Amino acid sequence: MTATDEVTAALHLLNSARYVDRSAGPPDSLPALLAAHARAAIQVSGADQTAWNGHVIEAGEGILGVAHWDGTLQLDRECILDPLRELYESPGVRQPDEALIRCREALVTVLHEQSHFLGPAGATQDAARAAFRLPGARPLEEGVAEAWAQDHLNEYLDRLGIEEVAPGISQVRSAPSYQAFVPAVRVLTTDLDRRAGLPRGETLRALNRQTAEGQWPLIVDSAYRSSRLPDLVPADREPAVRLRLETTLRNSFDSLAQFETEPRDLAATKSLAAGYRSVHRLTEEIATAEAIFEPPQPLSPTRPTAETLPLRKALSGLAPPTAPAQPAPAHPAARAVTGPHRAYSAAVRQGVVSRSG
Template identity: 35%
Template sequence: MAEQARAAIRVSGAHHSSWNGKVGITPPEDNAHGVAQWDHTITYADRSVTQPLKEMFENERVYNQDPETLRSYREAVKTVHHENTHMLAAEGTQHADGKQAFQNLPEQALEEGISEVHSYDNLNEYIDELGLEDVAPGIKSAEARPSYPHYTPAARRFAENIGRETGEESTEVVRRLAVVNAEQKFRVAAGMLYDSSDLPGKVPEQERDAAIRRIETAMKPAMSGLKELKEESDPEKKRRESAKAGARSVEAGLDEVDKLSKEWGQPAPEARVERGVAAEQGRSNGQAPQEAGPQTADSAESQQLPPDLAAAVHASRSGSEPLSSASRLGEDRMGSRRSGTQSSPERGPEIQR
């Protein structure tokens, strides 16, 4: 237990863990294997986590234990890895910074889904970091049931599609999302789509964050209905619908990238006026007008406008203020996606049965 957070950092490459070094007991009525509390304490269920781990050490170096026993050990260790994945955070941030965002259904779905995918897929590496194959020979070969079947297919497809668009392996996409808190996961994904597009060559640097926020906002609605899939009795339908939601989320982000590219790629009104004047002067001098090719993003960029002027030109095209002047709408104005019943704000992410 003392090594659980450091092992999670080594496996993921995260900047740090928010775990405060305290371990508690998850109440049986919570029906949860573990909870990453917002005060940075981790609690574990006695029956499904603490007791199997105690038994594992009591039977240290016992070979040929039955598959069901080894599976109980492996699933207990997976819970430990999952909760410690929740605690991973980027520099200057903490797990608790995502508390408010986690109350929103899209952020909750992605936080739990990514944490489960990362902890499940990297479990053998986590076991190696803790030296548990020596303690329980065969634990790395045992089977373990994944948690959150209504969230994990969406998270996998989400990571796969972002990887395909950005050229990154899906495992690397999962890792990048796993090492930031719930508030930042969609933002990191949106930033990856932005950086792999043509937007960095079009959008002034001071408008980058606002553009990424637009992509992030566009990605969330598709993930808002995943919690309802928990009650779906058909496992295959649950998996299929969850995966579709992950794909739609990325597609919505790419649509927003296209919109931004068109907005910033249009020729400036001043350039159109200058071309018209030049054509008129040519006709006055008896010269045939030159056929102008389609205005491309590269030709517009060749004007090399200063960033401030480029931002002003963008505003003149759309008839709106530059992105950085926009203000964030309150939930009463933008349409809250929250469900009527949310997880208690005093509890952190958890593994459900």
């Protein structure tokens, strides 16, 4: 049987109703690996569920992997399925680093795509798809999936028993993808960890357990609660303040898409700078909101300072200055005339002057 036939047969077996996944022991074939990959992702991530429907098909030309909205996983034959099939041709035999890197890149793609299917209990693909269309959603979700997959790949390989099949695969390294998104995601999530006093990487892990529907709300909630805003903002104004923070961050991340056509290193540099700008804007928005809702401070009574105290002591006991005596009026008769405002009010009371005038 040719390699092409082996892959086709493996997918046919996996997608057939008669396939039974052997849960005992690590996978020992391509169909077993594909059947077990989602369960291992749930175990590593701590997510409640996966939207994967159990089917894997070959991806179209030029596409490495796709987590389709209908729950089907699409994988490229040459870059993903063939290296995974080759894993089980000589299990336990040390392969050249080039072959190990190729397998590692294939497996991180599988984990990345499966990350898109992960979500909290009750999450739906329809809601995730609608949220994915909103500004800043795609850069965030792709960046989170890639950053998390790279960080937790070795744990994933351990769950699947890959190190026993391909010794040394945990030691080699492969270049990460999505460099237009990943650096900015790392800057933002690290900053949120710092604000909330969380262990490094906790916000990234939490985001990976969400679909596109819940990722930006989670970020805004973390930033909001880590500030003084919960103690300052009235309940009826809180949704507007949260929306302002979310809009600011979404707009910052929406601009990351323009870096996708740049060379990898340049894209990473620009993404990193954009990430720091987004954090700076978030800080400014929070500070502005805190200033707006800060209650006015009562004026404190003036106390003698070190400079005025000696003067006060020197003048103590002296009578305050009195106003000079006023000279007698030159025209005493004029004092008999009542002031204009008083005369006006008296005339009104007597009915002499009309208020309409």
